[in-house]
Amino acid sequence: MRRISLALAAILFATPAFAHTGVGATSGLAHGALHPIGGLDHVLAMVAVGLFAWRLGGRALWLVPLAFVAMMAVGGALGVFGVPVPYVETGIALSVVVIGAMVALGGGLPLGVAAAVVGIFAVFHGHAHGSEMPETLSGAAYGLGFMAATAFLHGVGILAGAGVTTVAKQPGAAMVRAGGAATSVAGLALLGGVL
Template identity: 40%
Template sequence: MNKRNQLRLLTLGGALAPLSAMAHTGHEVAGFFQGLVHPLSGADHLLVMLAVGLLAVGQTGEKARDMTRRTRIAVPAAFLLAMVAGTLLAIAGLAVPFVEQGIVVSVIAAGGLLALAVRFSLVAGVAVASVFALFHGLAHGAELPLAAQPVAYIAGFLITTSALLVAGTRLGQLADSYSMGLISRLAGVAVAAFGVLAAV
């Protein structure tokens, strides 16, 4: 891997560094701009979305490469759809206990799966991403009563979520192109470690 591509990886990773520990701090929610920056305001959202993007590319071998082309699209898309579903369920008044704990578990699990280089079938990958996203969507929805413009807020966080998922996928593709699976494993260790720290 040449220095230019190493710099790309470091720059992309550094640019997405979390701004605070957790995104759900009870801060005021308003509209589109707040929705746009919300996923960047806490490491829980940011790390899970990047991890899901990395997991979508985390396949090796010829047979797996064919699957990777599908998972690269299907897994992030499933995450987005499940997050919207969770948001709508929360808006509808569904009260699910332990949402914050579920988010922390999703961070630990996503990191663990990356660190262990777990291989998924397409269905399993979609299911795992959907479960992770459901908790994040429920948390988003719980904050929407504070929103002056709920539809604009949802549109904002969907745009940023999509960008983070694409960024994770791109990082995974770069690492895979240069046979640097160790990067994904180390990223997984870091994500899981953050989740454990957040849990204690």
């Protein structure tokens, strides 16, 4: 827990040691918030985390997204400081495949396992965000931006799951499972370089 706290502090208060330069004038908060929304792979995985949390229900509604956001912050700190994480793009694409499949197949996973699975994939997403942070931006604002956008996308997934099943319980649940399956297939397309 101490290491996670240190990593979170590092991403929020650090000046990047290794990052790409930015394009255009924008604030760190806005740039950080737009980064997760700008990539199909990130959007699919993050909405799927919300759908998965909704499928599990109970405490998972907040613990699974929280695990993702916390571990994404750790991955972001690694990216900001130039700590290499192997196979980042593959890990991101696999997150879409696996989390989509978990949505399609339903609950049944213990909460700790579900949080661990999404947390592992979150490190890849966070590393991508952190390593692509423009040198001219504030690490704290940028980190808050991408964490807020991620939490928003998780909320979209939770609300989508709740919404479709409120409107039509049985068809809604089937639609959520179908959405998970479609997400997983999209992840396979990302892995194959088709998307």
